Amino acid sequence: MHPSRALCALPRCVVQLSILGFVLVPIFTFNRWELSLAYACLMLAVGAYEAVSRPAYSYTVSDCIPGADLRPCHVRDQIA
DSSP states (O other): OOHHHHHHHHHHHHHHHHHHHHHHHHHHHTTOHHHHHHHHHHHHHHHHHHHHTSOSOOOOHHHHSTTOOOSOHHHHHHHO
16 A cells, blocks of 8 residues: 555544444443444445445455565466
């Protein structure tokens, strides 16, 4: 990840976690299992929707870590 992208992601992460905290505190303050279950189901539905709507390309560890070659040794030796 490029450093400028990380610097952009850091405030976004802080804002998102702060908003999540403001949402979760009242839910847990009421101490009602029904409310917690409803929120968990909502988050599960949102997470499922986001996972299904992802693009077809998936990243590998070697895409994220420069120089990482995690292929098995016999495959790596055949290419080299």
